[in-house]
Each structure stands twice: as C-alpha cells, then as structure tokens.
Amino acid sequence: QKEVEQNSGPLSVPEGAIASLNCTYSDRVSQSFFWYRQYSGKSPELIMSIYSNGDKEDGRFTAQLNKASQYVSLLIRDSQPSDSATYLCAVNRGDTGRRALTFGSGTRLQVQP
Amino acid sequence: DVKVTQSSRYLVKRTGEKVFLECVQDMDHENMFWYRQDPGLGLRLIYFSYDVKMKEKGDIPEGYSVSREKKERFSLILESASTNQTSMYLCASSSPVDGNTEAFFGQGTRLTVV
Numbered sequence: 001q002k003e004v005e006q007n008s009g010p011l012s013v014p015e016g017a018i019a020s021l022n023c024t025y026s027d028r029v030s031q032s033f034f035w036y037r038q039y040s041g042k043s044p045e046l047i048m049s050i051y052s053n054g055d056k057e058d059g060r061f062t063a064q065l066n067k068a069s070q071y072v073s074l075l076i077r078d079s080q081p082s083d084s085a086t087y088l089c090a091v092n093r094g095d096t097g098r099r100a101l102t103f104g105s106g107t108r109l110q111v112q113p
Numbered sequence: 114d115v116k117v118t119q120s121s122r123y124l125v126k127r128t129g130e131k132v133f134l135e136c137v138q139d140m141d142h143e144n145m146f147w148y149r150q151d152p153g154l155g156l157r158l159i160y161f162s163y164d165v166k167m168k169e170k171g172d173i174p175e176g177y178s179v180s181r182e183k184k185e186r187f188s189l190i191l192e193s194a195s196t197n198q199t200s201m202y203l204c205a206s207s208s209p210v211d212g213n214t215e216a217f218f219g220q221g222t223r224l225t226v227v
Binding site: 008034042043044045046049088090100101102103104105106 | 144146148153154155156157158161171203205215216217218219220221
C-alpha cells in the first residue's frame with residue numbers, strides 16, 4: 001500500500017463546476033496535510049494546508065480532513081480553465097525538526113471551457 | 114518573497130559522469146530536501162538535511178549522495194550517472210519552527226543522462 005494515494009485521473013469538469021480531489025494516507029500519526037498545484041513543466045506550489053479535522057476554506061478552495069478515516073480532500077468551487085493542473089496531496093512524516101513531506105502521485109484536473 | 118534556486122534548469126550528462134545539482138535558499142530554513150519526479154510515480158524523497166552537515170536518507174538514496182556545508186546550500190551528487198537517473202529533480206526547503214510549515218520548491222532541474 002502506498003503511503004499517500006490519489007486517483008491519477010484525469011478528472012474532467014466543466015467550467016464553473018465544483019472539482020473534488022481525494023487523497024488517503026496510511027500513517028496514522030501524520031499531523032500535517034498539504035495540497036500543491038503543479039502546472040506542466042513547473043514546480044509544485046502550495047495552495048492549501050490543513051492540520052485539524054474539519055474544513056478549511058481559502059477563496060475558491062476548501063480542504064477537508066478526516067483523521068479517523070485517514071482521508072483528505074480538496075474542493076475547488078467555480079472551476080476555471082486556469083485550474084487545469086496536477087494536484088499533489090502531501091503528508092508530513094518524521095519527528096519535529098525533520099519533517100519531510102510524502103507525496104501522492106497526483107491527480108490531473110482538466111477544466112473544460 | 115521566498116526563494117529556492119536550483120543552479121540549472123536543464124542538464125544533459127553522459128553515463129558515468131559525476132553530476133552536481135546545486136540548490137540555494139534565502140529563507141534561513143533548517144530543512145532542505147531533494148526529490149525526484151517521474152511520470153506516474155510522483156515525487157520521491159532522495160535525501161534530506163535538517164542542519165548543516167546533517168543528512169538522512171529518503172526513500173531512494175541509492176546512487177546519490179548529498180552535501181550541506183552551509184545552511185543555505187544543499188547539493189545533490191550523482192557519483193556515476195546512469196540512464197535510469199534521467200528525471201526531474203526538485204529541491205525544497207522548510208522551517209521546523211512550528212512543525213507545520215510547508216515546503217517551498219525550486220524551479221526544478223530536468224536531467225537527461227545519455
């Protein structure tokens with residue numbers, strides 16, 4: 001079992017719709033969770049972080065965390081063609097001071113105009 | 114503005130060459146990381162460093178070594194490059210101060226070994 005699992009996609013949604021991206025992780029002691037966006041040929045950039053159970057909203061983005069189910073999701077409201085990218089879920093591991101992120105293989109999102 | 118800079122955007126090297134990939138960050142971060150990214154495999158951790166001269170192996174350290182002589186600089190070394198090391202290499206840094214900060218990435222180095 002991979003430590004962080006994501007559906008590779010592509011996930012195709014029409015412009016203006018809600019895109020829902022999902023991620024599961026295997027290490028129960030994981031504490032911090034991140035969503036990165038990566039455009040083709042570019043490096044990952046952070047769009048959301050979440051540390052406690054529940055929802056966290058930032059503009060059109062909402063991250064959801066359920067530690068009991070070991071599940072993290074990202075919702076993108078009012079999807080735009082510029083949101084078309086690969087979305088990487090990342091989970092921290094290691095002890096304090098040595099945190100290295102473990103990444104899923106990413107979900108490719110396509111927003112159709 | 115935070116910045117992680119990798120020395121080369123593209124590199125082409127021959128099999129058996131010793132290759133150095135350099136990374137510099139200006140954020141005074143303690144942690145620095147080297148990942149490689151391959152299609153379908155995502156980002157895999159090669160090595161990380163949590164302090165000057167300190168290093169720990171990641172998931173795929175074989176064929177690689179690292180050096181951190183100064184806090185801002187973290188180098189990845191391919192002792193004898195092989196074609197299966199053709200990949201995108203990403204350097205990142207983070208600060209452990211509050212334990213939950215994100216990693217900032219450099220622009221990546223696309224290495225081709227021929």
